[in-house]
Amino acid sequence: xxxxxxxxxxxxxxxxxxxxxxxxxxxxxxxxxxxxxxxxxxxxxxxxxxxxxxxxxxxxxxxxxxxxxxxxxxxxxxxxxxxxxxxxxxxxxxxxxxxxxxxxxxxxxxxxxxxxxxxxxxxxxxxxxxxxxxxxxxxxxxxxxxxxxxxxxxxxxxxxxxxxxxxxxxxxxxxxxxxxxxxxxxxxxxxxxxxxxxxxxxxxxxxxxxxxxxxxxxxxxxxxxxxxxxxxxxxxxxxxxxxxxxxxxxxxxxxxxxxxxxxxxxxxxxxxxxxxxxxxxxxxxxxxxxxxxxxxxxxxxxxxxxxxxxxxxxxxxxxxxxxxxxxxxxxxxxxxxxxxxxxxxxxxxxxxxxxxxxxxxxxxxxxxxxxxxxxxxxxxxxxxxxxxxxxxxxxxxxxxxxxxxxxxxxxxxxxxxxxxxxxxxxxxxxxxxxxxxxxxxxxxxxxxxxxxxxxxxxxxxxxxxxxxxxxxxxxxxxxxxxxxxxxxxxxxxxxxxxxxxxxxxxxxxxxxxxxxxxxxxxxxxxxxxxxxxxxxxxxxxxxxxxxxxxxxxxxxxxxxxxxxxxxxxxx
Numbered sequence: 001x002x003x004x005x006x007x008x009x010x011x012x013x014x015x016x017x018x019x020x021x022x023x024x025x026x027x028x029x030x031x032x033x034x035x036x037x038x039x040x041x042x043x044x045x046x047x048x049x050x051x052x053x054x055x056x057x058x059x060x061x062x063x064x065x066x067x068x069x070x071x072x073x074x075x076x077x078x079x080x081x082x083x084x085x086x087x088x089x090x091x092x093x094x095x096x097x098x099x100x101x102x103x104x105x106x107x108x109x110x111x112x113x114x115x116x117x118x119x120x121x122x123x124x125x126x127x128x129x130x131x132x133x134x135x136x137x138x139x140x141x142x143x144x145x146x147x148x149x150x151x152x153x154x155x156x157x158x159x160x161x162x163x164x165x166x167x168x169x170x171x172x173x174x175x176x177x178x179x180x181x182x183x184x185x186x187x188x189x190x191x192x193x194x195x196x197x198x199x200x201x202x203x204x205x206x207x208x209x210x211x212x213x214x215x216x217x218x219x220x221x222x223x224x225x226x227x228x229x230x231x232x233x234x235x236x237x238x239x240x241x242x243x244x245x246x247x248x249x250x251x252x253x254x255x256x257x258x259x260x261x262x263x264x265x266x267x268x269x270x271x272x273x274x275x276x277x278x279x280x281x282x283x284x285x286x287x288x289x290x291x292x293x294x295x296x297x298x299x300x301x302x303x304x305x306x307x308x309x310x311x312x313x314x315x316x317x318x319x320x321x322x323x324x325x326x327x328x329x330x331x332x333x334x335x336x337x338x339x340x341x342x343x344x345x346x347x348x349x350x351x352x353x354x355x356x357x358x359x360x361x362x363x364x365x366x367x368x369x370x371x372x373x374x375x376x377x378x379x380x381x382x383x384x385x386x387x388x389x390x391x392x393x394x395x396x397x398x399x400x401x402x403x404x405x406x407x408x409x410x411x412x413x414x415x416x417x418x419x420x421x422x423x424x425x426x427x428x429x430x431x432x433x434x435x436x437x438x439x440x441x442x443x444x445x446x447x448x449x450x451x452x453x454x455x456x457x458x459x460x461x462x463x464x465x466x467x468x469x470x471x472x473x474x475x476x477x478x479x480x481x482x483x484x485x486x487x488x489x490x491x492x493x494x495x496x497x498x499x500x501x502x503x504x505x506x507x508x509x510x511x512x513x514x515x516x517x518x519x520x521x522x523x524x525x526x527x528x529x530x531x532x533x534x535x536x537x538x539x540x541x542x543x544x545x546x547x548x549x550x551x552x553x554x555x556x557x558x559x560x561x562x563x564x565x566x567x568x569x570x571x
Contacts, residue, residue, distance in 0.1 A: 025194035028160050028186065029058030032120065034200035035167035037062060041091050043444055045079040047072050049095020051122035051138060054191030056093065064091075067444050067473060069437060070465035072099050076106025076117065077426075077434050078441030080181075083115040084424055085399055085442045087242065089174050092119040096188070097138025100146075105431045107150050110181040112428025113263065114240055114324070116174035117181040118167075119151070126158055126187040144185055152180040158187060160195045168205040175207035177323035177340050179240060210323055212339035212347050220296070220319045220335055221351040227294035229316075230256040230355070231276075235306065236263030237299020237323055237341040244268065244420040246345035247298065253349070255357035256296070257364045259285060261306040262427050264299065266417035273361035277368065279413050281308055283558035284370040288363070292316050297334070299341040301327030305412075305427060308558070321345070375555050383410055383552050386527055390454070390480070391416060393534035398422065398450050399442040403435035405456035406488045406552045413555075433462025436479050440466060443475040450476045450538040457483040457508050464509075467518040470543035478537040478544045481511050484551045492554060515545035522547065 032055055036044070043065040048056040059066050069075040072094050083090035094100055100121040110117045123129065123143060124136040131141050140146070144154045153173040157166040163186065170182040224230055232254075238247050244267050251258045251274050258268045259276035268275055279285045286308045289295060293316035300306050301322060310331070318334035321344040328336035337344055375384070387410050394400060396418045402408035402425040417423040424442070426434035439453035455463070460481045470477055482488075486505040494501040515522035522545035525533040530548060537544040 026199070027054055027058060028163060028191045028193055028195055029054040029056075030061060031160055031163040031195060031197060031200060032167060032186070032191070033058045033062040033064055035164045035203055036091055037064060038200050038203040039089070039168065039171050039205055041089065043067060043082065044091045044093055045069065045075045045082065045441065045444075046093030047075050047095070047099065049099045049122070051124065051188040052093060052095040052099075052191070054188065055120065055122060055186075065444075067440070067469070069440070069469050072102035073106050074433070074437035074463055074466050076103040076119070077109070077437040078444070079117045079119075080106060080110045080113065080115045081401060081424055081438035081441035082445045083110070083117050084113065085421060085445050087240070087421070089116045089118050089171055090441070092117055094119065094121050095138070096122045096124060096143065097140055099138075100143060100185075104146065104150055105429065107147070107181045107183075109426050109429040109431060109434065111150055111152070113236065114179040115181065116179045118170050118174050118184065119181060120167075120184045120186070122191060123156075123185045123187040125189040129158070129187065144183065147183040150181070151183045153182050155182065155184045156186070157184070158190060160190065160193070160197050163190075164200050164203055168203045172205040172207055175205075177207070177210040210338070210340040210343065212321070212337050212344040214347070216335065216337045217344060217347040218351055220337065221348055223294045223317055223319060223335070224254055224256070224296060224348070225353050225355065227254075227292075227355075229292050230254050230294045230296065231289055231292035232256050232258040232296045232298065233261065233289065233300055233302070233306065234258055234264045234267045234298050235261040235300025237321075238264055238267040239299075239420045241299065241323075241340050241342040242420070243298075243342035243345050246342055246349060248272075250345055250349055250352065253352060253354050255355050255360045257288070257360055259289065261300050262412040262425070265412075265415070265423045266420040270416035270418065274364060276364055279368070279371045280306060281413055281557060282371050282374070283308070284367050284374070286312050286558075288367050290315050294319065297321070298345065299323070302331045307331065378555055380553065380555055382527060382550070383407075383555075384414075386530060386548070386550065386552065387411060387414055389527070389531035390452070390534065393531045393538060394452055395450065395538065398452060398538070399424070399439070400452040400454065401425065401435045401438040401442060403453075403455040403459035404430055404432055404489070405454065405459055405482060406484075406492075406554055407454055407456070407482050408435075409489065409554060410552075411454070432459045435459065436463040436477070437466050439477040439479070440469055440473075440475050443477050444473070447476060450478060452534075452538065453477055453479045455479065455481050456488055457481060457485065457511070458487040458506055460511065461506070461508065464514065467515055467520050467543070467545075471519050474542045476542060478534065478546060480534065481545065481547050482552065483508065483511065483547055483549045488552065489554065511545060511547045520545055524549070
């Protein structure tokens with residue numbers, strides 16, 4: 001839920017007209033905003049356009065907070081992070097054609113991360129629908145077709161009476177496991193036309209539950225109770241289901257080591273004796289998981305990143321709990337349990353006995369020691385010190401949003417998130433430019449809590465316009481920009497593969513001076529000052545920028561059949 005929704009009203013609400021300024025009659029746009037409010041929405045993200053003006057005019061007559069960004073894709077990323085951090089629906093409003101299409105990359109990320117974003121777009125006037133070429137501005141033959149392969153469901157309303165039902169159906173779809181983004185579109189003339197439909201005061205859209213089948217959890221409990229070397233992989237589904245407590249209870253009862261996927265960061269305590277942390281891109285961890293005679297996979301499809309780039313081949317039995325039926329046994333045969341992670345873990349706690357195994361913490365420590373030795377052999381003190389500085393500066397409960405950048409890749413494996421649902425990245429779809437607009441969305445959800453965004457200079461260039469958004473709404477986001485002069489990770493990929501890099505070197509601005517031109521305080525830091533500079537920026541009110549000129553490197557991978565101690569670098 002939004003924290004402190006009353007403060008500061010002047011920064012988070014569109015202006016509300018006086019009664020004398022209000023139109024004599026409500027419109028289709030009011031039916032949209034009334035439906036959203038009846039469903040519990042509090043904050044809306046977006047960017048207006050000609051066909052959507054009726055929608056945005058209705059916002060001025062509502063109690064909804066509006067946070068407007070400068071690019072539709074960034075508005076989508078902001079809504080994505082708001083949805084993740086609040087675990088509820090984030091409405092996103094955009095206009096027809098170019099505005100709508102600009103959201104697709106963000107909605108793909110929301111789909112991959114199961115973030116419930118409710119995107120509402122306008123359409124050409126109803127007379128222009130149906131696939132003809134009428135010559136309307138922004139006209140597409142079938143706008144919704146562009147969204148069908150990206151979002152969970154597509155909804156439309158061509159009359160006023162259809163609007164509340166379409167919004168309610170989309171809301172329910174977004175929240176029903178597996179959660180995800182949805183698309184609603186409404187013609188321009190329907191949004192603008194006066195309506196006689198009564199004010200929307202109650203809309204039923206409760207998501208459907210997804211409990212496990214009892215015979216499957218009973219079978220899984222039997223396998224786990226009789227296992228000699230059980231292990232657990234905890235994915236993003238544990239975080240989305242708010243099931244960290246259940247996961248810890250089960251792991252301790254089974255004495256089962258736990259590794260979290262990059263999307264599951266914070267789902268299990270980093271320093272727990274049973275914690276293998278998040279070193280999935282490491283052959284030592286892969287070998288350990290392959291040796292498990294029963295492997296419980298919760299909330300993960302064991303995709304590319306979670307399987308050490310598909311080099312992981314389990315030798316024991318796999319029990320997979322997953323809310324997305326399409327991910328069940330998609331990569332490995334398993335006892336598949338189609339269920340919400342929290343409900344399934346609770347069922348296992350009710351039926352699983354306690355295992356006695358004093359060797360598990362020792363085996364975990366041995367793996368982490370081998371991982372540490374491998375990293376220590378690669379002369380990566382700078383990278384480790386920079387990541388440690390970020391961890392020390394960031395308050396334990398603060399949210400961090402990471403772009404597709406070398407420091408972000410380090411964080412996937414080596415950063416202690418400390419709390420579930422506090423670390424977010426674009427690892428699902430892998431698009432650049434996620435971190436800063438996502439951090440703005442997270443800050444809009446809780447303006448009392450500082451948020452950190454981490455980008456490289458290449459990714460930062462996608463989001464510079466949103467410095468104006470940060471300043472306009474006084475959102476408490478500190479943006480760390482690691483400036484290495486180009487697309488650093490692509491430079492490494494190309495150099496390792498082809499012996500040279502092409503198209504990776506970038507001209508870029510003086511980021512600190514540019515931030516200052518937006519009225520955003522900025523400092524150029526250095527590795528030895530980074531902790532203090534970040535801590536000061538995070539403690540200050542409003543937005544800030546910290547620039548770190550540094551050339552960071554990735555640790556060597558172990559997913560191409562190399563020896564676990566190979567110095568060959570690829571990612």
